[in-house]
Amino acid sequence: MLLKLQKTYKQHLVYSKLKYLFYIFIFLSIGCSSDNNSSSDDEGYTPIPNPELTFEIPSNFPETTYDLSQNPPTERGFELGKKLFYDGQLASDGVVSCGFCHIQSFAFTHHTHITSHGVDGKIGERNAQPLHNLAFMQDFTWDGATTFLDSQPIIPLTAEKEMNETISNVLSKLENDPNYPEMFANAFGSEGVTAERMFKALSQFMVLMVSANSKFDKWQRGESVTFTDDEEAGRILFDTNCASCHAGSLQTDQSYRNNGLPADPEFMDNGREKVTGLPEDSFKFKVPSLRNIEITFPYMHDGRLATLEDVLDFYSDGVEDSETLDPILRQTDGSLGIPLTSDEKNQLIAFLKTLTDNDFLLDNRFAEF
Template sequence: MKLLKHLIVVLFIWSCTSESSDGETTLPTDDDSMMVTNPLLDFTVPSNFPDATYSIAQNPPTEKGFELGKKLFYDGQLASDGVVSCGFCHIQSFAFTHHTHITSHGVDGQIGTRNAQPLHNLAFMNEFTWDGAATFLDTQPIIPITSDVEMNETVSNVISKLAADDEYPTLFAEAFGSEGVNADRLFKALSQFMVMMVSANSKFDKLERGEAVTFTDQENAGRAVFDTKCASCHAGSLQTDQSYRNNGLPMNPTFNDIGRERVTGLPSDHRKFKVPSLRNIEATFPYMHDGRLATLEDVLNFYTDGMVDSPTLDEQFRRPDGTFGLDITPEEKIQLIAFLKTLTDNDFIEDRRFAEF
């Protein structure tokens, strides 16, 4: 109910505001002879990627908008304790995930129920969070901001704090061309920062684009196993088909997370979670929605020997003999991990544009 109220407030604000984006914004200063320029940033879709799902034309990233979004991303003022920022759980060196805790930790040491997801390639995603509770990137931050166990704040309080800050009113004006600190601009700025997080320069990508790289024999063997055993879910250049599936994880009694059913209310979605992208998977441990598996070896061992049955278990995991899992040999597991490491994009992980100030 708390989240619904915030969504209603934000959508009302958006319905009453409109922004014009020309590619370059100029803003008068106290000295009329000076202007603040705000050039567009170059958002390029990699040649091996699908079209972006986020409407870049509706909120084109600009230099000042990106800088504002970055400052907001790393600012604890978005939380009630002044400490827990977006970047608190989304750490760049871990491909914007969090290794210290298996699930997110929020204000006053509160413990969440889900593992922090990586933030790469959000401009190409249809829905967000493990259960798809957000269908629009601009509204996704409302969930962690208002969650009692994450940032535990209200959107209206965040806006009040930012409006009273010494810097933010000027930064908002420079980013959007006129004075005004409001929820629409807050979330647009965060999106401008996040949509620029495109990870598309791994060894896998370079091979896909025909660049001068080659796979080792082990990586090629792993690719063949992957194409046969994994690619139906972890599909395409994004390494996910963006569906929701029950992969046979035993129910965690601590969290009792019902997954996608929490959003749709449908029993057929019980314990289904969004298929994660495998990009940068080497750096995004621990794994699964609740972070229960520490290593890639643990993940593959689960898929061969750890699944449990339930009414919504994905049919592809049912073996003809009545058992569950994927048939992958120990040698194939080694090959698979070699292939999965070709999905690591160090250029993205080390990109100083996204680093904390």
């Protein structure tokens, strides 16, 4: 059994390495493809108006990490990105679109799925992450496999257990589609269905997914909202016990840490180590934002915890020791985790619910229909 596990694990490592080389290759080739926005005088193509969309940084947020000047969202680019996001043609089975696993009303997570569910019912190893405030993130996925939002979609597009496609196949489907060639031209000012443009359009759609209107945001900005006694008590508990990792307006310091979840023998998912190859990164995962956490269940990278109560029970009683366990979770008396009474847990949950942003969850701009 152990041997078998070790073998799969080794295969996985080899696969990961190949996967990363492949991404580099794709990006070099995309980088070389010429994308001349000034060629709008292409024969037979007359550009139509394409106003830039405004992107405002909420006053309680940090600067963006995404360089908007390199890919400014426009009306037609956003429209194209949205169509691509909801289009099953991007997958080998014609069904599994990005929106299949990222459902808006659940903050773009895959509701009811513990780990992701791709083409032919194939089950992945990780819980689909919410999509919001991506313009402010330094890197993406639970282990930070990519540092550039434009390249992130290559992972699901080509993963066998997700969309199981090749970039060139997708491009040829789009070329032969009755609508896409015109939409690409309108979005980028000249004809051409290219990978770079496809990824830029997806990013234009995704960077505008800014969630900044929860009760917590309004409180941070000094707008007229008041926390209930429980919410306020929960906020103080959160500041003391959680905010060293789940920090700031985005509730993440964007670091990778081991929060003491027992290792899962089924997937042997060692997290950040897959990317860096460093044993000291073993079982570390990106500190997730807790925005909209009320509705992004189940929780953790593999969706193993069903409710917020389970999460808090885990922090108070379930933290497991290991060499890479985050030192913050070791108390001075040698005990592990974060001691919390059941009242304190209820107060923390009341506070966590102030992070729900209904304006974002119901924002029509992102809706499929």
